[in-house]
C-alpha cells in the first residue's frame with residue numbers, strides 16, 4: 001500500500017447496511033407478496049402494478065427510517081474528516097445511513113429511499129411518509145404520477161458522469177460490503193483498475209469478480225472497515 005492516496009473511492013453495498021439491521025432485497029430470488037422483486041421493482045410495474053410497487057417501497061422506507069449507522073459508516077466519516085486526500089463514497093444502498101453518519105461526497109447510484117419524483121414535471125422532493133397512487137405532486141398537483149426516485153430494474157443508474165470522473169481519478173478503490181454481482185457496480189472495479197488504481201475488497205465472502213482486486217479482506221464490515229481506515233490514517237501520518 002502507498003503511504004498516501006490523493007483520490008480514494010469507496011463503493012458501498014448491502015453488506016454495509018446489513019449490520020444496521022437492514023435486510024438485502026435485490027436479486028437472489030427475493031419475494032414480496034409472492035412476486036419476484038425484479039417484477040415489482042421494474043419500470044413496467046409503474047404502469048402495470050403501481051400499487052404493489054408503492055407498497056413495496058413504503059415498507060422499505062419505514063424500515064430504513066428506523067435504522068442507525070454502524071461503526072463502518074462512522075469510520076468512513078472519520079476518514080473523510082481526517083485524511084489528507086479526497087475520500088468519495090459511491091453507494092448502491094437506498095438508505096441514508098452514510099448521511100446520518102455525517103459523511104459527505106456521497107453518490108447514490110440507485111437513488112435514495114426518502115426521495116420521490118413526479119413523472120410528469122420531474123420535480124424531486126424528500127419525504128419519509130408513505131406515498132400512494134393519489135398522492136399529489138407538490139409542484140404540478142397531478143396525481144397518479146408520483147414514484148420513488150429510485151432506479152428500477154431496467155433503468156439507468158444515477159450520477160453516471162460523476163462516477164466516470166471518480167473512477168478516472170481514483171488511486172485507491174475499495175468495494176466494501178458488496179458482492180460485485182450487479183452491473184454497473186460490478187464493472188467499477190475494472191474501470192478503476194484499468195485507470196491505475198489499487199483495488200481492495202472488504203466483504204463477508206469473496207466477491208464474484210475477485211480477480212480484479214489486488215487485496216481481498218474477508219470479515220464483517222463493522223470490523224474490517226474501521227481497521228482498514230485506521231491503517232490508511234496511520235500510513236498517511238507516517239508520511240508527514
Ligand SMILES: [Zn+2]
Pocket residue numbers: 118119120121122123137138139140141142
Ligand atoms: Zn409534478
